[in-house]
Amino acid sequence: MSPGSAVPPPVTAVLDASQRWLPARLGEVEERLRESISGWGGPLGEDAGATLAAGGKRLRPMLVLLCAGEAGGAAAVRAATAIELVHMATLVHDDVLDEAPLRRGLATVAATSGRGRALATGDLLLSRAFALLSEAGDERAVLLLANAAVALARGELAQRQDAFDLTITEERYLQRCRLKTAALFECAVSLGHDDPGLRQFGTEVGLAFQLLDDVLDVTGPPERTGKARGTDLLDGTVNLPLIVAAEQDPTLREIDLRGLDAGSAEEVCERIAATGALGTVRARALDLVAAGKRTLGATGFGAEQRRLLELVADGVVQRYS
Amino acid sequence: MSPGSAVPPPVTAVLDASQRWLPARLGEVEERLRESISGWGGPLGEDAGATLAAGGKRLRPMLVLLCAGEAGGAAAVRAATAIELVHMATLVHDDVLDEAPLRRGLATVAATSGRGRALATGDLLLSRAFALLSEAGDERAVLLLANAAVALARGELAQRQDAFDLTITEERYLQRCRLKTAALFECAVSLGHDDPGLRQFGTEVGLAFQLLDDVLDVTGPPERTGKARGTDLLDGTVNLPLIVAAEQDPTLREIDLRGLDAGSAEEVCERIAATGALGTVRARALDLVAAGKRTLGATGFGAEQRRLLELVADGVVQRYS
Numbered sequence: 001m002s003p004g005s006a007v008p009p010p011v012t013a014v015l016d017a018s019q020r021w022l023p024a025r026l027g028e029v030e031e032r033l034r035e036s037i038s039g040w041g042g043p044l045g046e047d048a049g050a051t052l053a054a055g056g057k058r059l060r061p062m063l064v065l066l067c068a069g070e071a072g073g074a075a076a077v078r079a080a081t082a083i084e085l086v087h088m089a090t091l092v093h094d095d096v097l098d099e100a101p102l103r104r105g106l107a108t109v110a111a112t113s114g115r116g117r118a119l120a121t122g123d124l125l126l127s128r129a130f131a132l133l134s135e136a137g138d139e140r141a142v143l144l145l146a147n148a149a150v151a152l153a154r155g156e157l158a159q160r161q162d163a164f165d166l167t168i169t170e171e172r173y174l175q176r177c178r179l180k181t182a183a184l185f186e187c188a189v190s191l192g193h194d195d196p197g198l199r200q201f202g203t204e205v206g207l208a209f210q211l212l213d214d215v216l217d218v219t220g221p222p223e224r225t226g227k228a229r230g231t232d233l234l235d236g237t238v239n240l241p242l243i244v245a246a247e248q249d250p251t252l253r254e255i256d257l258r259g260l261d262a263g264s265a266e267e268v269c270e271r272i273a274a275t276g277a278l279g280t281v282r283a284r285a286l287d288l289v290a291a292g293k294r295t296l297g298a299t300g301f302g303a304e305q306r307r308l309l310e311l312v313a314d315g316v317v318q319r320y321s
Numbered sequence: 322m323s324p325g326s327a328v329p330p331p332v333t334a335v336l337d338a339s340q341r342w343l344p345a346r347l348g349e350v351e352e353r354l355r356e357s358i359s360g361w362g363g364p365l366g367e368d369a370g371a372t373l374a375a376g377g378k379r380l381r382p383m384l385v386l387l388c389a390g391e392a393g394g395a396a397a398v399r400a401a402t403a404i405e406l407v408h409m410a411t412l413v414h415d416d417v418l419d420e421a422p423l424r425r426g427l428a429t430v431a432a433t434s435g436r437g438r439a440l441a442t443g444d445l446l447l448s449r450a451f452a453l454l455s456e457a458g459d460e461r462a463v464l465l466l467a468n469a470a471v472a473l474a475r476g477e478l479a480q481r482q483d484a485f486d487l488t489i490t491e492e493r494y495l496q497r498c499r500l501k502t503a504a505l506f507e508c509a510v511s512l513g514h515d516d517p518g519l520r521q522f523g524t525e526v527g528l529a530f531q532l533l534d535d536v537l538d539v540t541g542p543p544e545r546t547g548k549a550r551g552t553d554l555l556d557g558t559v560n561l562p563l564i565v566a567a568e569q570d571p572t573l574r575e576i577d578l579r580g581l582d583a584g585s586a587e588e589v590c591e592r593i594a595a596t597g598a599l600g601t602v603r604a605r606a607l608d609l610v611a612a613g614k615r616t617l618g619a620t621g622f623g624a625e626q627r628r629l630l631e632l633v634a635d636g637v638v639q640r641y642s
Contacts, residue, residue: 018584089444090444093440093444095419095594096436096440112480115417116477116481117438117478117481117482117483119414119417120474120475120477120478120481121474121478122444123410123411123414123443123447123470123473123474123477124471124474124475124478126447126448126470127443127470127471127472127473127474129449130451130466130470131466131467131468131470131471132461133570134460134463134464134467135464137460139427139455139460139463141457141462142451142455142463143452143455143456145451146448146451146452146455147452148449149444149447149448149451149452150449150452152444153441153442153444153445153448154445156437156440156441156444157438157441157442157445158433160434160437160438160441163437178620233450
């Protein structure tokens with residue numbers, strides 16, 4: 001999405017297709033996000049506010065709201081707000097680590113206010129999520145979100161541990177993605193509605209999301225994704241396109257990842273693309289989305305609710321950034 | 322305390338004075354801390370385990386346990402574990418920011434494993450605290466701890482915002498300490514027992530703790546405190562000894578904090594000491610402890626429980642690091 005646009009195309013499709021309650025609830029989530037971040041007086045909330053203003057797809061809140069349905073009411077809005085706060089916390093902390101100057105095309109908190117403020121801002125967003133849910137006595141939601149936050153951190157640790165290691169297997173990569181990305185999608189749908197089939201939908205869509213993220217990291221273009229091509233490579237993150245590409249072109253395993261700069265990272269992106277790996281990974285993401293959509297049949301959801309969730313799932317693999 | 326010793330003198334005094342249940346419960350807390358951190362297989366928990374092994378005074382868990390009393394049982398042990406996990410998370414994150422090579426005389430996670438792993442380890446410890454409490458359905462404890470974690474992050478943000486500013490007032494400094502340090506002490510006593518007088522005890526003792534920390538940052542010696550003298554100065558943190566000293570010696574306000582190195586920071590420490598500010602701040606800490614102890618009279622606690630809490634309060638101002 002371009003930095004200025006509040007709602008990217010696939011999300012708009014969902015909004016158009018749904019009854020009036022969904023956009024209204026999403027509006028309430030934005031309002032709650034603002035409340036959660038501001039209101040501390042002075043410039044304390046500035047950094048968190050900047051993260052909020054940078055927008056985003058609000059995919060996780062939308063999954064919470066859609067799975068809860070119109071009857072979800074205030075509890076669903078609260079859970080949707082809390083999960084986005086946790087997501088925002090991970091973005092702000094990722095930027096501390098990656099030293100990324102841009103996120104969603106705008107300057108990161110780390111870049112404008114320094115690592116120190118970015119780190120504290122992330123801690124604040126994370127803590128605020130648990131305060132919001134526990135103030136309302138949403139015990140089940142606290143447990144789901146706490147476990148998801150543990151998974152996120154474990155995934156992040158695993159990624160750091162695997163950094164610069166070109167021998168990482170696809171299996172290890174997928175295990176990491178389950179923790180780092182899919183757990184929060186699974187949490188989102190579970191916050192909305194408790195159902196094993198739905199949880200699997202969340203996991204598959206979450207994995208698909210990460211796979212497409214990896215593809216976009218290689219393809220760019222930066223003006224659409226809001227970040228430089230090969231950011232993962234520069235960060236030492238061996239992603240699925242690289243793993244798949246190295247099976248076709250084993251010389252890719254000889255790259256000195258620590259020695260890359262922006263220019264040579266772009267060259268590696270070209271070499272990955274030349275192997276056809278991007279098509280393979282994109283197809284894998286589409287398969288995951290298709291599998292996720294099939295599990296919806298086993299839920300008790302009606303045709304309309306299933307259709308809306310299918311639109312969100314499709315949106316995950318039809319996007320930039 | 323020296324790096325190797327598990328329990329510093331004032332804490333030993335409390336243990337000696339109490340009935341058998343307290344050391345047993347503290348042992349259970351250590352066990353729960355280990356469980357919370359390990360058991361993820363492989364080296365994922367290594368960094369968090371290193372933080373655990375580095376020990377610490379376990380002041381906050383002890384306050385939880387003492388305020389809950391012998392009847393506090395498993396819920397008190399859980400709350401004591403959770404609050405120490407949050408405290409450990411802040412230490413690990415502080416080290417990311419401060420680039421401190423040592424903590425409690427041992428190498429920090431940031432120094433041994435890099436900022437990335439340290440940041441994720443902190444996130445993991447924080448999330449694990451909420452997971453632990455919510456797994457057990459401890460709603461009240463989740464709310465108390467979430468609000469305390471929000472306060473901690475706000476205090477950290479305020480400290481970053483005030484960094485390198487030699488015009489910070491004592492009032493602003495104390496407001497920051499209430500958020501950054503005292504809130505977690507207040508949370509500790511409240512996790513143990515719900516009582517307004519006790520909350521005030523927690524706040525006063527927490528402030529006293531921070532004031533003594535500031536004094537030790539100026540006095541050292543590093544072999545006792547486990548960190549270099551003037552670490553706050555090098556970090557841009559204008560602490561109370563400096564604020565008080567600058568009232569006596571206004572030329573201290575002309576220091577270029579950004580231009581300090583280890584040697585010149587030690588010289589500034591000597592200049593602060595020369596004003597007599599350390600005695601003033603130490604006296605202030607003792608006054609806070611005395612005030613805190615007086616509030617215990619208004620609680621429903623019996624003489625023995627009050628005496629143990631008074632020993633902990635005294636321990637806060639009779640310590641190194």
